[in-house]
Amino acid sequence: MRADAERNRERLIVAASDVMRSEGGDVAMELIADRAGVTRPTLYRNFADRQAMYEAVLERDLHNLVHAIAEDSAANPLAFLRHTAEMMRVYDRFLARLVDMPDYDAATNQARMADILAAPLANAQATGVLRADLTAADILIACRMLASHWKLDDGADFAAVFDRRLALLAHGLSGSPDSAQPGRMRAS
Known part of the structure; x- marks a missing residue:
């Protein structure tokens, strides 16, 4: 070119x-x-078309995510959660409004995200910051929860909202790991 x-x-x-x-x-x-x-x-x-543009922006952001995680993970083994959740927050807005993307391959992009998260997850597990049984798929679910926009967040600074959510997620809602498990939802 x-x-x-x-x-x-x-x-x-x-x-x-x-x-x-x-x-x-x-x-x-x-x-x-x-x-x-x-x-x-x-x-x-x-x-x-818009999909090609979206995918180019996503590719650039994935590249930037890898570099941001590499730079910040030495100082903070959980920095990758913040970077991933922030990216998800942005892309959720994109996807919610871009319903006409018939060739968008979400599974491939999810696999790429899992690959990106593998090393920082292993590092956080090795330092004892995260449980050893967590998978990259678990981290993607957690980051999706951290990134979600809820009406309760209106007007709040996302950094503060994120910190509160991360603390809740990291420390759980129970008093101890031995506390009773919450009830399961019934299938309808």
Whole structure:
């Protein structure tokens, strides 16, 4: 790819990431082109549709997630939870508004996330911060819970909300590990 074409593609991805984070996943593609300072034909030469744009932004964010986790995990073995939950919080907004993505492969992306989390999870387990029986799938579920937006959160700072949720999740709701297990939901 030519250098100017590569710069335009990168500008589009950065602009798409910024616009989609502030406006949601269903923003007009033309707004992304305008924000990147490129023409609409340049946009569509790089990204045939919204799904292609979304996947390019996701790819960039996964790359950034790997680097953020690597930088922060030495100082804080649970930093990967915050980074993963923050990414999920953003992508939940995208997916909720991007229902027309017939070729989106959620299973592959979930497997990629599990691969990304394997090393920091093993590190947190080795240091005794997390239980040894947890899997990457468990961490993805926990991060999904941490990232969810609830009406109770309206107006609250996400960092404070996250810290409270993480404390509840990490310490549990019971008085001790030997406390009675909560009742199971009945199948309907």
